[in-house]
Amino acid sequence: xxIIRTAFKNIIGAGRATWLNIAVLSFVLVIMTAYxxxxxxxxxxxRRDTMDWDTGWSQLWQPNYDKYxxxxxxxxxxxxxxxxxxxxxxxxxAPVLVIQASVYPQGRMMNIQLKGIDPxxxxxxxxxxxxxxxxxxxxxVIGKRMAATTRLKKGDRVMIRWRDRNGIFDAxxxxxxAIFETTVGSADTGQMWIALDDLYAMTGMQDExxxxxxxxxxxxxxxxxGWHFKDNDFLQTDNRMLExxxxxxxxxxxxxxxTLALLAVYDTQTLSIFxxxxxxxxxxxxxxxxxxxxxxxxxxxxxxxxxxxxFGTIWGSPLLYWFTxxxxxxxxxxxxxxxxxxxxxxxxxxxxTITTTILVVIVxxxxxxxxPARKIAHQxxxxxxxxxxx
Amino acid sequence: xxxxxxxxRTESKYIIRAEGLTKDYPVGEGHFRALSDINLTFSExxxxxxxxxxxxxxxxxxxxxxxxxxxxxxxxxVLGREVSALTAKQSAFLRNRHIGFIFQSYNLLPVYTVYENxxxxxxxxxxxxxxxxxxxxxxxxxxxxxxxxxxxxxxxSGGESQRVxxxxxxxxxxxxxxxxxxxANLDAENSHHILQTMQQLNSELKTTFxxxxxxxxxxxxxxRVISLRDGKIEKDTNS
Numbered sequence: 001x002x003i004i005r006t007a008f009k010n011i012i013g014a015g016r017a018t019w020l021n022i023a024v025l026s027f028v029l030v031i032m033t034a035y036x037x038x039x040x041x042x043x044x045x046x047r048r049d050t051m052d053w054d055t056g057w058s059q060l061w062q063p064n065y066d067k068y069x070x071x072x073x074x075x076x077x078x079x080x081x082x083x084x085x086x087x088x089x090x091x092x093x094a095p096v097l098v099i100q101a102s103v104y105p106q107g108r109m110m111n112i113q114l115k116g117i118d119p120x121x122x123x124x125x126x127x128x129x130x131x132x133x134x135x136x137x138x139x140x141v142i143g144k145r146m147a148a149t150t151r152l153k154k155g156d157r158v159m160i161r162w163r164d165r166n167g168i169f170d171a172x173x174x175x176x177x178a179i180f181e182t183t184v185g186s187a188d189t190g191q192m193w194i195a196l197d198d199l200y201a202m203t204g205m206q207d208e209x210x211x212x213x214x215x216x217x218x219x220x221x222x223x224x225x226g227w228h229f230k231d232n233d234f235l236q237t238d239n240r241m242l243e244x245x246x247x248x249x250x251x252x253x254x255x256x257x258x259t260l261a262l263l264a265v266y267d268t269q270t271l272s273i274f275x276x277x278x279x280x281x282x283x284x285x286x287x288x289x290x291x292x293x294x295x296x297x298x299x300x301x302x303x304x305x306x307x308x309x310x311f312g313t314i315w316g317s318p319l320l321y322w323f324t325x326x327x328x329x330x331x332x333x334x335x336x337x338x339x340x341x342x343x344x345x346x347x348x349x350x351x352x353t354i355t356t357t358i359l360v361v362i363v364x365x366x367x368x369x370x371x372p373a374r375k376i377a378h379q380x381x382x383x384x385x386x387x388x389x390x
Numbered sequence: 391x392x393x394x395x396x397x398x399r400t401e402s403k404y405i406i407r408a409e410g411l412t413k414d415y416p417v418g419e420g421h422f423r424a425l426s427d428i429n430l431t432f433s434e435x436x437x438x439x440x441x442x443x444x445x446x447x448x449x450x451x452x453x454x455x456x457x458x459x460x461x462x463x464x465x466x467x468v469l470g471r472e473v474s475a476l477t478a479k480q481s482a483f484l485r486n487r488h489i490g491f492i493f494q495s496y497n498l499l500p501v502y503t504v505y506e507n508x509x510x511x512x513x514x515x516x517x518x519x520x521x522x523x524x525x526x527x528x529x530x531x532x533x534x535x536x537x538x539x540x541x542x543x544x545x546x547s548g549g550e551s552q553r554v555x556x557x558x559x560x561x562x563x564x565x566x567x568x569x570x571x572x573x574a575n576l577d578a579e580n581s582h583h584i585l586q587t588m589q590q591l592n593s594e595l596k597t598t599f600x601x602x603x604x605x606x607x608x609x610x611x612x613x614r615v616i617s618l619r620d621g622k623i624e625k626d627t628n629s
Contacts, residue, residue: 282497284485285458286485286486287486287514382450385458
């Protein structure tokens with residue numbers, strides 16, 4: 001208790017050096033909390049958006065379907081398994097039929113994936129109601145990225161070409177019924193959504209699907225009728241890999257910031273021990289053991305981080321709270337690189353992340369405080385009392 | 391091994407006894423002999439001084455007695471215990487309970503008030519608040535600084551600082567006070583003042599005072615003068 005009290009008094013008495021260390025460490029804590037908050041917020045948002053727009057909670061894949069192999073598509077279709085008929089009827093599952101197609105905007109040709117979906121489905125946020133047939137036209141919906149690439153606007157008509165189930169080419173003019181905006185590139189880029197019944201008619205693949213999107217409440221958790229069950233964890237693989245890479249980046253940034261801040265603490269400690277030789281000798285003369293004096297200086301250094309946590313909370317909390325309200329604006333182009341990124345990233349602060357950050361700062365502060373202080377235990381106290389370095 | 395909690399002075403005629411004490415400091419390939427075959431004893435309540443020019447070994451002897459340094463050979467027993475045989479913890483205990491130090495440059499803790507500086511040693515002894523308060527105020531009363539108890543060392547004059555150092559050394563009522571050039575940074579008036587204070591405490595509390603000094607003003611107060619030259623005892627007024 002005496003050591004803690006003495007350490008406290010000493011660092012308060014140290015004035016500017018103390019404030020400098022506290023300021024630098026609190027800066028690191030707040031920046032890292034904000035950074036991790038953004039990361040956590042983005043990951044949360046990305047997971048949610050991916051489920052809402054692309055994957056649903058889980059999926060059943062036709063055995064030949066491989067999301068990452070476009071050449072699997074021609075064979076990746078089949079009758080939906082009878083075991084989930086009830087789920088399909090109640091809307092807890094929605095079949096999606098995917099075929100390769102070409103679109104010809106302004107005389108150009110682009111390869112796309114033509115995705116058939118039930119206009120009445122409500123599992124994905126795709127505005128499928130716009131796909132309801134109106135007066136003999138074939139409506140399609142596309143995302144904003146796709147619209148930008150094809151230069152299509154709502155109401156535009158465009159020619160598409162595809163192969164039916166027998167491999168015969170066919171073509172038709174479709175009308176862009178709606179353009180939706182999503183953060184999920186995989187539901188937008190190179191995709192064109194069409195009514196499932198229209199696609200059945202175009203391909204002859206009646207009642208077939210490539211994969212079936214399911215709600216969480218569907219409770220399906222295993223293969224059904226030979227179709228492969230893909231759980232949410234699997235469907236979030238891309239996000240998880242991005243998260244891992246972002247976490248690694250965050251760790252590197254944290255390490256750099258923390259190293260810079262700890263250099264300040266280390267410097268202060270080294271200088272402090274150099275300048276306070278007489279004081280060290282005095283503590284020993286008064287009855288402290290050199291180890292206790294080492295402990296005192298270590299606690300002094302560690303206390304910087306404790307004060308930094310308090311100081312950082314005081315000035316950082318309003319700032320971080322404000323950040324949750326305004327978010328971090330993101331450039332449009334960010335969404336084109338495959339990440340589910342909105343117009344702004346809203347941080348989500350997790351208690352475990354904040355606690356871990358503070359603990360790491362405290363532990364490393366203690367370590368860099370101990371490193372110079374441990375020399376005290378081996379110091380000649382006679383020389384220390386005289387203020388001479390040895 | 392001695393349990394620090396049971397560190398009690400053994401029955402001995404002398405409060406300090408040095409036998410065949412030698413101290414060498416390494417210098418380059420060789421060594422410098424600071425003390426050479428010192429044989430000395432001090433009894434309880436002595437007011438004695440080690441005098442001699444710079445480099446004569448008086449501070450070295452004081453530091454060894456205070457268990458801040460160890461001899462190269464020979465032995466020093468303080469309160470009947472061999473100092474060089476003590477562990478770091480036992481040495482700290484000895485200094486905390488039985489030895490008070492007064493330094494030339496006062497060595498007050500800069501961030502503490504006068505009161506807290508004097509109290510510090512009692513905090514190490516884990517005395518309760520009431521005991522500490524009573525002892526600190528008594529010690530400050532001895533040196534006439536009760537009104538300055540809330541001042542910081544930077545706000546004190548040299549004489550006042552040294553009086554705080556005396557109070558800090560005396561507050562625990564130690565058996566021995568080791569004073570290394572206590573008047574070196576003081577003017578004549580302050581020197582006499584602190585020496586009179588120490589003399590008074592010596593007679594009232596029977597504390598053994600041992601000075602290292604080459605100040606004539608101090609010497610005139612000493613009951614016993616041990617002259618050192620080149621690490622050897624040149625003259626001891628007691629013998």
